[in-house]
Amino acid sequence: MTRTLLIANRGEIAVRIARTARELGLRTIAVYSDADATALHVATCDDAVRIGPPSPSASYLNVPALLAAAKATGAHLIHPGYGFLSENADFADAVEAAGIEWVGPTGASMRALGSKLGARAVATSLGIPVLPSARPGESFANVGFPLLIKASGGGGGRGMRRVDDASGVDEAVEAARAEALAAFGDDTVYAERLLLSPRHIEVQVFGDGEGGVSVLSERDCSIQRRHQKLIEEAPCAFLGDLRGVLHERARALAASVRYRSAGTVEFLWDGQEAWFLEMNTRLQVEHPVTEMVLGLDLVAAQLQRRLPAESEPQGHAIECRVVAEDPAAGFLPAPGRLGVVRWPRGPGVRVDEGVRESGGPGASAGDVVPPDYDALIAKIIVHAPTREAARQRMLRALEDTVVTGVPTTIERLIDTLRDGAFIAQNHSTGTLADVVAGDVDPALVLAAAALATASPRAEVGGGGPAAGPWQTVGRWA
Amino acid sequence: MSGWRISGGPGAVRAEAVVRVDHAAGTVTVEMGPTKRVFGMVRSGDGWVLSEGTTRTRVVAVAGERETEVVVDGRRRVVAVAAPGAKAPPPIVTPPMPAVVSRLLVDDGAEVKEGQGLVTVTAMKMELTLRAPRAGMARVRVAVGDRVMPGDVLVDVIVATDGSRP
Numbered sequence: 001m002t003r004t005l006l007i008a009n010r011g012e013i014a015v016r017i018a019r020t021a022r023e024l025g026l027r028t029i030a031v032y033s034d035a036d037a038t039a040l041h042v043a044t045c046d047d048a049v050r051i052g053p054p055s056p057s058a059s060y061l062n063v064p065a066l067l068a069a070a071k072a073t074g075a076h077l078i079h080p081g082y083g084f085l086s087e088n089a090d091f092a093d094a095v096e097a098a099g100i101e102w103v104g105p106t107g108a109s110m111r112a113l114g115s116k117l118g119a120r121a122v123a124t125s126l127g128i129p130v131l132p133s134a135r136p137g138e139s140f141a142n143v144g145f146p147l148l149i150k151a152s153g154g155g156g157g158r159g160m161r162r163v164d165d166a167s168g169v170d171e172a173v174e175a176a177r178a179e180a181l182a183a184f185g186d187d188t189v190y191a192e193r194l195l196l197s198p199r200h201i202e203v204q205v206f207g208d209g210e211g212g213v214s215v216l217s218e219r220d221c222s223i224q225r226r227h228q229k230l231i232e233e234a235p236c237a238f239l240g241d242l243r244g245v246l247h248e249r250a251r252a253l254a255a256s257v258r259y260r261s262a263g264t265v266e267f268l269w270d271g272q273e274a275w276f277l278e279m280n281t282r283l284q285v286e287h288p289v290t291e292m293v294l295g296l297d298l299v300a301a302q303l304q305r306r307l308p309a310e311s312e313p314q315g316h317a318i319e320c321r322v323v324a325e326d327p328a329a330g331f332l333p334a335p336g337r338l339g340v341v342r343w344p345r346g347p348g349v350r351v352d353e354g355v356r357e358s359g360g361p362g363a364s365a366g367d368v369v370p371p372d373y374d375a376l377i378a379k380i381i382v383h384a385p386t387r388e389a390a391r392q393r394m395l396r397a398l399e400d401t402v403v404t405g406v407p408t409t410i411e412r413l414i415d416t417l418r419d420g421a422f423i424a425q426n427h428s429t430g431t432l433a434d435v436v437a438g439d440v441d442p443a444l445v446l447a448a449a450a451l452a453t454a455s456p457r458a459e460v461g462g463g464g465p466a467a468g469p470w471q472t473v474g475r476w477a
Numbered sequence: 478m479s480g481w482r483i484s485g486g487p488g489a490v491r492a493e494a495v496v497r498v499d500h501a502a503g504t505v506t507v508e509m510g511p512t513k514r515v516f517g518m519v520r521s522g523d524g525w526v527l528s529e530g531t532t533r534t535r536v537v538a539v540a541g542e543r544e545t546e547v548v549v550d551g552r553r554r555v556v557a558v559a560a561p562g563a564k565a566p567p568p569i570v571t572p573p574m575p576a577v578v579s580r581l582l583v584d585d586g587a588e589v590k591e592g593q594g595l596v597t598v599t600a601m602k603m604e605l606t607l608r609a610p611r612a613g614m615a616r617v618r619v620a621v622g623d624r625v626m627p628g629d630v631l632v633d634v635i636v637a638t639d640g641s642r643p
Contacts, residue, residue, distance in 0.1 A: 158603070175597075178579065179604045328487065332573050335602055339539045340523050355507065358523070369491060371575040371600050399550040402523065404539045407485060411552045437487035440552045444534055445483055446496050447505040447516050449545040449556040451525050452538035454498035 002027050005303070006070045007045065007105075009081030010060060011353035012378060013285070014041035017079050020299040022046075029073045031066060033059030035370040047073060054372040060084045061185070063091055070100055077303065079103040083374065086282040087114045087153075088185070103302050105281045106209070113279040116399050117152045117190060119253075123276040126256060130248045131268070131275045133192040136173055140166070143193050149173055151180030152188040159183060162194060162229050195275075197428035198268040200224065201236055203250035204290045206298070208307045209260030215247045216290055216298075217313045223416055224429050225331045230321050230409060231416060232286035233387070234293050235313040238425050239269075246274055253279060261302050262287070285321070285379070288352060292317035292383040305463040316387040318394050320417075324375040326407040333375040338366035339404035344380060344397035348390075353378035366405055377403070387425070391417055414438065480559035484550065491559050524548075570607050570626075571634040576600035578623045578631065585617040595632045598625065609634050 005021045006029040007014045018028045018041065030045035035054035042048045049069035052059035059065070061084055070078055078095050080086035080103070089107035096102050102111075112196040113119045120130045132142045140147065149172045151159025159180035160170035173189055180188040204216040218239070223231035236243060250265035253276075264284045287298050293313035301308050326334045341358045343351040355367035355377050369375055380397050384390035398414050412435065419435045421427040481492045494509045498518075505516045505527065517528040524537035537548045544557040577600035583595050594606040595615060609615070609632075616633040625631060 059548075093605070175604055175606075179599075182579075182599065182604075288561075329573060332605075333603065335575060335600075340537055340548075342523065342537075344612070401551055402537050402548050402554065404537065404546045404548060407553065411486070414551050439486055440549045440554060442483055442490065442492050443494070443512075443514050444509040444510060444516070444536065444549055445547045445554045445556060446481060446492065446494050447507050447514075447527055448525065448536035448538040448547040448549065449481075449519075449540075450496040450505055450507075451518060451536075452500050452540040452545050454500075 001320045003076045004029060005076055005077045005079060006031065006066075006073060006100075007041070007081065008060070008066050008081050009079075009084055009086075010036055010039065010041055010354075010373065012352050012376060013081040013149075013283070014157075015044050015354060016352045017081060017299055018044045020297055021303060023080075024300060024303055026077075026303065029069070030077055030421070031060070031069050033372070035368075035372055036244050038364075038367075040354060040367065049073060054370060056084065057182075057290060060373075063088075063094060063106075066091075067094060067098060069359060070095070070098070075100055076101055077101040079299075079302070080189050082280075082285055083281050087116060103261065104283075105207070105260045105263060109259050112257045113253070113259075113263075114185075114281040115152045115179075115188070116150060116154065116278045117188065119279045120276070123249075123253060125375045126249075126252050128253065128276045129273055131193045131195070133190055135190050140169070140191055141164050143191050146196075147191045148192045148194045149189055150192055151176055151184060151186070151310075152190060153182055153184040153186035157281075159189070163191075169458065195270050197430040198222075199428055200229070200266065200277075201239065201246065201269050201274060202264050202266040203246050204284075204287070205250050205254040205259065205263050205265060206308055207254050207259030207261065207263070208300060208305075209258055211255055211258050212307055213251050213254045213259060214308050215251050215311050216294055216296075216308060216310065218243065218246060219286055219289055220284060222388070222427055222429050223422070223432055225323035225327075225432050227429075229286060230323075230432065231318065231413065231422075232289050233316065233318045233390070234289040235316070242269070249274075249276070261305070285376070286319050288350060288379065288381040289317040289319045292350070292381060297462060315383055315385045316390040317381060317383045318380050318387075318390045319381045320394060320398060320413045321376055321409065322378045322380060322401065322403065322413075323409045324369040324377055324403075324406040327408060327409060327412040331409075333371070334406045334408075335369045335371040335375060336406040337368050338406060340379075340402050341366065341404075342400070342402040343378065344400040346397070348383045348393055349382070349397050350381040351378055352381065369406060375407070388423075391423070410437070482557045482559040483554050484557075485546075500562040569630050569636065570610065571593055571627055571629055572598045572600070572605070572607065572631070574600050575624070575626050576605070578619050578621050578625060580605060581617060581619075581621060582589060582606070583615045583617070583632070585615065587615045589613065589615045589634060595634075598631075607631060611636060 004027040028045040030042045030048040031051045051065040085091040089110040092102045093107035113437040146164045161176045163172045177187040200221045203218045206214045219234045220236045221229040221232040224293045264280040267274040382393040497506045498587040519526045539546045580597045589609045593609045613634040613636040619631045
């Protein structure tokens with residue numbers, strides 16, 4: 001009997017999960033809000049169910065609508081992707097209570113590890129170092145300033161506020177609470193010491209649910225803006241002996257809750273100690289770099305509940321996130337309709353995309369990046385024998401990428417890959433702010449702009465009545 | 478000479494140039510001051526290949542109503558005719574992106590200081606506080622839950638010029 005998988009997500013991760021599921025012979029069901037009726041993830045699946053209006057709380061966070069969609073389509077499994085309900089233990093329990101297999105950890109281990117405060121307690125009990133912290137109302141003396149107000153239920157960099165002195169605490173707590181409640185349905189926040197330029201190191205784990213844990217290498221995700229990752233890579237040879245230490249800490253944490261499926265244990269490394277940060281009880285955005293260096297498919301392992309064997313990474317992989325946002329305006333999200341979209345190709349280049357390439361004449365209008373959700377539109381992943389070869393391959397791939405209609409992170413990614421600190425692997429979570437912006441020859445820009453506006457009638461029609469051999473492009477306002 | 482505004486990069490720049498396209502010869506000529514550059518051009522997929530000497534560059538350009546987008550080696554620029562003598566628009570309280578009003582931080586009619594938070598908006602799960610561009614009296618034009626666009630004035634900050642309340 002063909003088994004049916006409902007993918008409770010959207011965008012690139014829904015497309016990526018559907019690709020593997022179809023290879024495994026599963027029937028795939030997409031869900032969509034009214035903002036996504038014609039989205040790529042809907043077109044990629046075998047069937048699709050509308051779950052509500054654009055607002056996340058009415059659609060991708062709408063538990064009754066998702067359970068009804070699963071029931072109506074006879075789903076045997078639900079994969080939550082990342083974000084939305086992926087770390088919601090109550091949803092996981094409700095899915096399993098409905099007789100549907102939850103592709104992820106049990107609700108119980110999510111409760112133990114999925115909240116940041118809960119995970120800190122587990123880590124402390126295992127002797128894993130954690131950063132000093134305090135709850136609102138407690139003394140912040142041992143935390144010190146600057147500090148971060150963080151949402152216990154948060155993830156993806158949301159629900160976090162930097163506070164430099166005591167006077168800013170109340171406003172930050174309130175803002176973080178509001179953001180956390182809207183995004184995660186839980187307004188518990190706490191304060192944690194802020195390391196100013198640490199490296200973000202994380203270990204991929206996979207559990208069989210019975211105490212067996214495979215440690216699947218590690219990733220460096222230090223290039224970030226707004227506490228959200230922009231470039232990730234694997235492995236982290238520069239860690240030396242610390243690599244093995246972090247692997248064993250991650251293994252101990254996962255084994256302590258008999259962890260099932262894929263998860264990530266995150267650390268902040270200040271050059272001496274690697275402090276436990278949190279555990280993400282789900283598939284990560286950046287999981288492809290691990291897949292590339294280990295030659296495995298984490299989504300297939302999740303869907304088949306098959307524990308991948310541990311192995312040494314081969315070569316080096318880098319992922320860059322193409323996000324519809326404006327680096328010149330502080331990386332503000334820039335939703336809108338896309339124009340020309342072309343993804344890179346070639347050996348060792350993988351694209352996990354959430355929007356279509358643009359078509360030729362007669363094709364439908366470009367895909368839309370809605371204002372309601374995360375603005376990630378694609379991940380470009382490269383694999384090469386060495387880090388330097390991977391860096392060069394990524395530069396080539398990004399230069400071959402075309403996105404018009406909205407500003408994106410592409411140019412800032414190129415500039416970062418060319419940054420001296422990144423090349424020397426001395427970078428930190430603060431590096432992105434210091435990257436020197438590159439530029440482009442204005443004469444080339446003006447020449448190209450003139451070509452787009454000086455009508456090509458002479459070219460295609462052999463010379464229309466108004467098309468002389470010379471066109472002076474005065475203005476095209 | 479025509480003035481062009483090129484934005485989308487590290488900062489907007491103004492360029493004075495005359496640009497001519499010669500479809501018959503397959504060239505584009507860009508004159509910037511005393512410098513004249515001639516690019517060979519060949520259509521290629523979504524865009525063109527521009528050649529200058531032995532250097533070839535792939536470009537994509539898309540003309541819009543008011544401006545044209547250009548992508549060169551992954552770098553996107555927006556080209557528009559520079560309006561001579563145009564003044565900067567007056568500072569208004571408007572969201573930088575499509576958003577939803579999440580909280581009002583001041584009451585209608587309240588006196589506000591420059592830089593004071595007036596309203597918060599949420600977009601893509603991010604909360605952003607819009608602040609008063611100047612001191613004055615706040616006239617709140619929106620309610621919590623309204624969907625708002627860039628250009629929409631959410632709060633007017635009215636400056637009393639004669640000392641009395643407007």
